[in-house]
Amino acid sequence: MSIIGISFGNTTSSIAAPTKDGVEVIANPDGERAIPSALAYIAEDEYHGGQALAHLIRNPKNTIINFRDALGQTFDKIDPTVTERSAHAVELNGKVGYKINKTEESLEEITAQKATVRHLEQLKHAAEDYLGSKVEGVVIAVPTNFSEAQRAELLQASKDAGLKVLQLISEPTAALIAHTSVENRLEEDKTYVVADFGGIRSDAAVISVRGGIPTVLATSHDYELGGDKLDSALSEFIAKEFEKKYKVDARKTARSLAKLKDASILARKTLSNVQSATISIESLAEGIDYHSTINRLRYELVARNVLNQFTGFVEDIVKKANLDVLDIDEVLLVGGVSNTPKLASNIEALFPESTTVIAPSLDSKASYPEELVARGAALQASLLENFDEEEIKESLAPVIVNTQHLSKAIGIVDAEGNFVTVLKAETTYPIRRSIQLDAPKGDVLVTVVEGEHSIKETVLEPAQADEDDEDDYSDEEPEVVREKLYVPGTKLAELAVRDNQAEKVEVSFNITKDGTLHVSAREVRQGSVAFKGEVTHA
Amino acid sequence: MSLPSLPSSFGAENFKLSSKYSAPTRRPIEPVGRYFLAHATRSLRGHTWSEYEKIEAEKNVSKVDETDEDADLGDEDQDAGLLAHDPRDWKTADLYSVLGISHLRFRATEDQIRRAHRKQVLKHHPDKKGEKGGLDQDGFFKIIQKAYETLLDPTKRQQYDSVDEGANVAPPAKGSDYDFFEAWGPFFEAEGRFSKKQPVPSLGDINTEKATVEGFYSFWYKIDSWRTFEFLDEDVPDDSANRDHKRYVERKNVAARKKRKTEDNSRILDLVARAIAEDPRIKLFKEAEKKEKERKKWEREAGSRAAAEAKAKKEAEEAAAKKLAEETAAAAKADAKKSKEAAKSAKKKNKRALRNAAKDNDYFGDASQAEIIENEINFLIESFDDLQLADYAAKVNGADASAAKTILSDAVKEQTSAGKLETSILKYFS
Numbered sequence: 001m002s003i004i005g006i007s008f009g010n011t012t013s014s015i016a017a018p019t020k021d022g023v024e025v026i027a028n029p030d031g032e033r034a035i036p037s038a039l040a041y042i043a044e045d046e047y048h049g050g051q052a053l054a055h056l057i058r059n060p061k062n063t064i065i066n067f068r069d070a071l072g073q074t075f076d077k078i079d080p081t082v083t084e085r086s087a088h089a090v091e092l093n094g095k096v097g098y099k100i101n102k103t104e105e106s107l108e109e110i111t112a113q114k115a116t117v118r119h120l121e122q123l124k125h126a127a128e129d130y131l132g133s134k135v136e137g138v139v140i141a142v143p144t145n146f147s148e149a150q151r152a153e154l155l156q157a158s159k160d161a162g163l164k165v166l167q168l169i170s171e172p173t174a175a176l177i178a179h180t181s182v183e184n185r186l187e188e189d190k191t192y193v194v195a196d197f198g199g200i201r202s203d204a205a206v207i208s209v210r211g212g213i214p215t216v217l218a219t220s221h222d223y224e225l226g227g228d229k230l231d232s233a234l235s236e237f238i239a240k241e242f243e244k245k246y247k248v249d250a251r252k253t254a255r256s257l258a259k260l261k262d263a264s265i266l267a268r269k270t271l272s273n274v275q276s277a278t279i280s281i282e283s284l285a286e287g288i289d290y291h292s293t294i295n296r297l298r299y300e301l302v303a304r305n306v307l308n309q310f311t312g313f314v315e316d317i318v319k320k321a322n323l324d325v326l327d328i329d330e331v332l333l334v335g336g337v338s339n340t341p342k343l344a345s346n347i348e349a350l351f352p353e354s355t356t357v358i359a360p361s362l363d364s365k366a367s368y369p370e371e372l373v374a375r376g377a378a379l380q381a382s383l384l385e386n387f388d389e390e391e392i393k394e395s396l397a398p399v400i401v402n403t404q405h406l407s408k409a410i411g412i413v414d415a416e417g418n419f420v421t422v423l424k425a426e427t428t429y430p431i432r433r434s435i436q437l438d439a440p441k442g443d444v445l446v447t448v449v450e451g452e453h454s455i456k457e458t459v460l461e462p463a464q465a466d467e468d469d470e471d472d473y474s475d476e477e478p479e480v481v482r483e484k485l486y487v488p489g490t491k492l493a494e495l496a497v498r499d500n501q502a503e504k505v506e507v508s509f510n511i512t513k514d515g516t517l518h519v520s521a522r523e524v525r526q527g528s529v530a531f532k533g534e535v536t537h538a
Numbered sequence: 539m540s541l542p543s544l545p546s547s548f549g550a551e552n553f554k555l556s557s558k559y560s561a562p563t564r565r566p567i568e569p570v571g572r573y574f575l576a577h578a579t580r581s582l583r584g585h586t587w588s589e590y591e592k593i594e595a596e597k598n599v600s601k602v603d604e605t606d607e608d609a610d611l612g613d614e615d616q617d618a619g620l621l622a623h624d625p626r627d628w629k630t631a632d633l634y635s636v637l638g639i640s641h642l643r644f645r646a647t648e649d650q651i652r653r654a655h656r657k658q659v660l661k662h663h664p665d666k667k668g669e670k671g672g673l674d675q676d677g678f679f680k681i682i683q684k685a686y687e688t689l690l691d692p693t694k695r696q697q698y699d700s701v702d703e704g705a706n707v708a709p710p711a712k713g714s715d716y717d718f719f720e721a722w723g724p725f726f727e728a729e730g731r732f733s734k735k736q737p738v739p740s741l742g743d744i745n746t747e748k749a750t751v752e753g754f755y756s757f758w759y760k761i762d763s764w765r766t767f768e769f770l771d772e773d774v775p776d777d778s779a780n781r782d783h784k785r786y787v788e789r790k791n792v793a794a795r796k797k798r799k800t801e802d803n804s805r806i807l808d809l810v811a812r813a814i815a816e817d818p819r820i821k822l823f824k825e826a827e828k829k830e831k832e833r834k835k836w837e838r839e840a841g842s843r844a845a846a847e848a849k850a851k852k853e854a855e856e857a858a859a860k861k862l863a864e865e866t867a868a869a870a871k872a873d874a875k876k877s878k879e880a881a882k883s884a885k886k887k888n889k890r891a892l893r894n895a896a897k898d899n900d901y902f903g904d905a906s907q908a909e910i911i912e913n914e915i916n917f918l919i920e921s922f923d924d925l926q927l928a929d930y931a932a933k934v935n936g937a938d939a940s941a942a943k944t945i946l947s948d949a950v951k952e953q954t955s956a957g958k959l960e961t962s963i964l965k966y967f968s
Binding site: 167169170173174177180186207211212213214215216217376379380383384387391394395396398399400401402403404405406407408410412413414415418420428429430432437438439440442443444445446450490491492493494495496497498505510513515517531532533534535536537538 | 539540541542543544545548551552553554555556557558559560561562563564565566567568569570571572573574575576577578579580581582587
């Protein structure tokens with residue numbers, strides 16, 4: 001018996017399985033680790049993954065793509081344009097479906113749910129072939145805004161495909177779990193932006209991790225923005241070049257458009273890794289072949305508008321969470337589009353230096369952004385393995401999941417009057433945290449305060465331009481360094497540690513379930529006595 | 539970072555509350571990751587932090603304990619003599635000591651042998667010895683390999699165990715002073731390893747029941763031993779050149795084996811016989827048997843003894859009863875005589891009283907008829923029975939003339955009406 005994690009995307013899906021030391025992303029029999037979520041039909045044959053995607057050129061009417069978002073939705077809620085180059089989405093009994101001509105005569109109606117069942121079955125087979133054992137349990141990652149109806153349909157589809165869903169988790173947290181699974185990163189209290197750039201949509205979430213428990217502070221979704229937009233920009237560029245050269249418009253026929261799209265995707269992916277790519281399309285239009293090379297700089301210029309939209313999208317989510325970019329400790333880029341170097345560097349420029357942006361082009365040690373979600377799902381699956389169904393159900397009850405979060409940071413004041421954070425804002429309780437501080441001999445004062453923060457902007461005087469240095473552009477605008485400062489705010493309580501003999505004093509904060517903050521302080525010495533007090537919330 | 543000192547104005551209190559902290563916001567946390575699951579487990583089971591930590595810590599401890607078993611296997615040190623043993627004579631070396639498991643011997647499992655061998659190899663591999671300078675010191679390593687080979691093969695191991703002197707326990711020396719169970723127990727335990735039938739019954743102690751003890755010795759008389767003596771075989775020459783010699787050696791080996799086996803069997807039987815002879819329980823059982831016999835005999839004779847006793851008792855009782863009867867009869871006779879005489883005299887006295895009643899009262903004024911009265915009173919007295927006589931005598935005694943006359947008249951009336959006195963013969967009292 002095995003358990004797996006599935007990331008089920010509109011464009012691609014991934015499967016991952018927990019191994020002895022971590023998680024392994026499973027490739028399908030064609031060697032694809034990011035398996036295209038596509039199904040194609042010819043006569044009695046069904047094609048899946050990359051093989052189905054190839055049908056978009058020859059057999060688009062019988063190829064189903066981008067069906068994930070249609071699951072559990074009514075026809076008027078979905079955007080039918082995402083299927084304009086494949087089997088068109090139509091209304092079937094109020095649900096979304098696709099009409100497939102397997103042969104000339106027969107017309108088969110395949111609902112989005114049926115397509116999902118087939119897709120999940122294929123993923124299950126791929127996993128079982130690889131693992132050599134039956135897949136019993138699965139954790140599936142879904143977008144944060146997946147509605148109850150969509151969840152219900154996905155659960156039903158999984159059941160029909162023979163998969164027992166242990167838990168549905170949200171995509172950004174899955175990615176975060178995968179990212180933080182190494183080096184105990186989950187233990188650090190940090191605030192993350194998880195930006196997931198997919199094929200046809202982009203999602204972002206601001207997630208704070210406190211005491212190892214993630215909380216989503218804000219989410220944002222853009223159904224217009226995605227890799228398709230980049231491909232369209234590149235297609236447009238190629239079409240224009242082609243028109244200029246041969247006076248033939250390659251945007252007239254569906255087949256030409258499909259070929260343009262295919263070539264653009266290939267070129268985009270190539271340019272993520274190398275500086276230049278060859279574009280070669282046989283018989284693009286009217287039997288004329290197209291052949292040229294494009295370098296990364298050209299591509300970035302062509303796609304500049306779209307790339308800026310991505311940056312704006314991330315900027316907006318930080319504002320939506322009522323946070324400053326200084327509050328963000330790490331930005332995690334997820335999804336295949338995140339491989340684009342310019343996208344990552346644009347986002348890095350958006351944030352101050354204290355913020356780490358995680359993308360393959362910036363950090364060679366970062367994991368593949370398109371695999372993060374599946375890895376996270378598999379990690380969660382491995383954790384759930386030790387729990388039975390009833391326990392999982394109980395753990396997901398609102399009484400467990402809905403918890404109180406501190407609205408302000410709580411800490412203590414040190415000898416210089418500075419604020420020392422013990423519990424950050426958005427810390428969920430029950431929590432227990434302690435710090436050790438140097439302390440003078442004799443009686444010691446521990447002042448418990450809430451932290452107030454302010455943003456300090458320092459204008460750096462431009463360095464005296466060297467007369468001889470003609471390449472110096474720095475005098476265009478003075479550099480502004482912004483800093484977030486915490487100062488002691490409302491005083492909550494004062495605690496005296498009498499007759500300290502040790503070098504250090506340990507201050508422990510323990511907020512119980514009812515919200516009572518138990519403060520205790522003791523000298524770091526065997527058999528020392530703790531001085532205690534309690535603070536309640538307003 | 540360091541903490542400030544307590545200002546002198548702080549006061550005696552240790553904790554001063556100033557205000558409450560800002561109201562928290564309720565948000566759903568993401569139900570993923572091990573910290574969430576730990577949180578959920580704590581909340582569901584109502585554990586506090588320390589309880590949860592304790593439970594988790596205990597989980598870890600049990601894991602560590604499992605892996606530490608048998609860690610010191612094969613750590614025994616070999617003595618210098620064994621280390622210098624000639625590898626060509628490896629058969630004479632103590633193979634269990636070679637692997638450092640002489641405390642286990644035939645009890646060692648295959649896994650234990652493997653692990654012990656591994657340890658010895660790490661310690662005695664020629665590559666390691668070479669470092670210390672002694673280049674041609676691989677003799678002991680050869681013995682280790684031979685020992686490993688022998689002990690891991692079930693057949694070879696059985697052959698070696700058969701002649702493993704280290705596992706043998708000597709029976710107590712004859713004539714020496716020893717505790718039977720302490721001396722023989724280990725011997726039988728050690729010999730028991732050769733039995734095909736397992737488990738072997740134990741010798742027991744002084745309180746063991748007779749049936750168990752007898753079962754123990756009958757087991758040893760009938761013991762089916764797998765002990766073989768191939769290990770002591772003379773090496774059969776491997777060359778085909780001298781076939782006759784080879785066959786001669788083989789035959790000699792077979793004969794030697796047979797001889798040793800027979801010797802071993804008779805050795806066991808002799809020792810079992812000796813043990814029985816020395817077993818204090820057997821002596822106790824014999825004594826008990828003797829006592830039992832005596833007791834039974836005594837019981838058997840009990841019937842006749844009781845009959846004789848009963849007869850004597852009966853005779854004595856009869857004699858006593860007879861004597862008593864005689865005595866009572868004699869007494870009764872005397873009594874009867876006495877009372878008879880008393881009654882006679884009482885009668886006489888009463889008669890006299892009645893007679894005198896008339897006489898003393900001057901015949902009631904009728905002295906003329908004195909004779910008639912006396913006669914009639916005599917008749918009356920004659921008619922009275924003893925009781926009436928006593929009764930009337932008592933009545934007339936002391937009565938005056940008329941009263942006495944009335945009494946006597948009443949008595950006559952009573953007697954005549956009763957038909958005991960004829961009216962015709964009466965004149966005065968009619």
